[in-house]
Amino acid sequence: MSDRAQYLLALFIEEHRAGTPVSTGRLAERLDRSAAAATEMIQRLDDDGLVSYEPYEGAALTGPGRERAATLHETYVVLSWFFRDVLDLDTYEREAREMADLVSPAVAECLVTLLFEDEADMPDASSATTLDRESFPDE
Amino acid sequence: MSDRAQYLLALFIEEHRAGTPVSTGRLAERLDRSAAAATEMIQRLDDDGLVSYEPYEGAALTGPGRERAATLHETYVVLSWFFRDVLDLDTYEREAREMADLVSPAVAECLVTLLFEDEADMPDASSATTLDRESFPDE
DNA sequence: ACTTTTGTTTAGGCACACCTAAAACTAGAG
DNA sequence: CTCTAGTTTTAGGTGTGCCTAAACAAAAGT
Numbered sequence: 568m569s570d571r572a573q574y575l576l577a578l579f580i581e582e583h584r585a586g587t588p589v590s591t592g593r594l595a596e597r598l599d600r601s602a603a604a605a606t607e608m609i610q611r612l613d614d615d616g617l618v619s620y621e622p623y624e625g626a627a628l629t630g631p632g633r634e635r636a637a638t639l640h641e642t643y644v645v646l647s648w649f650f651r652d653v654l655d656l657d658t659y660e661r662e663a664r665e666m667a668d669l670v671s672p673a674v675a676e677c678l679v680t681l682l683f684e685d686e687a688d689m690p691d692a693s694s695a696t697t698l699d700r701e702s703f704p705d706e
Numbered sequence: 707m708s709d710r711a712q713y714l715l716a717l718f719i720e721e722h723r724a725g726t727p728v729s730t731g732r733l734a735e736r737l738d739r740s741a742a743a744a745t746e747m748i749q750r751l752d753d754d755g756l757v758s759y760e761p762y763e764g765a766a767l768t769g770p771g772r773e774r775a776a777t778l779h780e781t782y783v784v785l786s787w788f789f790r791d792v793l794d795l796d797t798y799e800r801e802a803r804e805m806a807d808l809v810s811p812a813v814a815e816c817l818v819t820l821l822f823e824d825e826a827d828m829p830d831a832s833s834a835t836t837l838d839r840e841s842f843p844d845e
Numbered sequence: 846a847c848t849t850t851t852g853t854t855t856a857g858g859c860a861c862a863c864c865t866a867a868a869a870c871t872a873g874a875g
Numbered sequence: 876c877t878c879t880a881g882t883t884t885t886a887g888g889t890g891t892g893c894c895t896a897a898a899c900a901a902a903a904g905t
Binding site for chain 3: 570611623
């Protein structure tokens with residue numbers, strides 16, 4: 568279940584950006600794949616029960632799918648912050664996106680506490696309310 | 707060229723541990739794959755010119771292969787240190803191994819400087835002489 | 846020298862993820 | 876209402892990486 572993560576994350580973000588359902592074409596463009604590849608993958612995710620897919624309509628995350636996608640997204644956001652604020656990388660977005668599904672929740676949580684060490688307050692690690700403000704890149 | 711990295715890294719370490727050439731069986735065991743899988747992959751790496759393979763003998767890294775493997779190994783070592791010393795994870799070895807090929811050299815170098823920020827001296831980032839002491843796990 | 850045992854390679858298959866080209870659908874213009 | 880332009884899906888094919896089972900080679904035991 569490794570490459571599926573890219574699609575789940577893209578779907579999660581796209582649902583927030585433009586609402587549900589999300590067309591396969593949108594996903595294909597976002598992930599820089601052929602339209603056919605996106606359709607196929609969405610069908611696979613539908614089989615897995617992570618996505619509800621209606622041909623010619625689009626896809627929407629199911630309960631379990633959204634859960635997984637949210638975790639992925641949080642990891643992605645944390646990684647972005649880490650790469651940008653701590654490592655000062657200009658490619659932070661790409662790196663974060665590609666690594667999100669490989670980084671275990673344990674590592675992600677460690678990074679969260681690390682990130683808030685310098686800050687005054689210490690919010691709950693699992694709530695990303697403050698992070699979600701800037702966490703949906705529009706492109 | 708993604709899963710090949712696992713084999714290159716294993717080969718690099720095994721060459722240091724037990725000398726060259728390295729049998730496909732050793733690699734298979736190390737990477738927890740079937741013997742057939744290791745043979746196949748080594749053949750592919752030979753085709754790529756990263757490995758020199760003699761049937762029933764074993765495999766040895768070529769110049770380009772060793773170069774790539776060394777980079778991979780350095781990233782792996784840095785990640786291990788980061789996960790162990792900074793994040794205090796007990797699964798640092800596994801995480802580092804799985805992520806080594808996905809982490810760009812840029813990120814790895816950033817981590818090196820980050821790791822030596824607390825230390826008194828500041829060795830050259832690209833030389834891993836001090837790190838190589840403990841960087842070849844025997845199992 | 847012969848046979849067994851151990852290790853390695855090939856053969857045949859499967860799953861995943863991608864592509865291009867062709868077919869099928871939808872929606873908008875006339 | 877039809878026909879066309881754009882999008883989406885299916886068909887067919889490729890590369891990668893893995894597996895089991897069967898063939899094969901080399902080393903060791905008798």
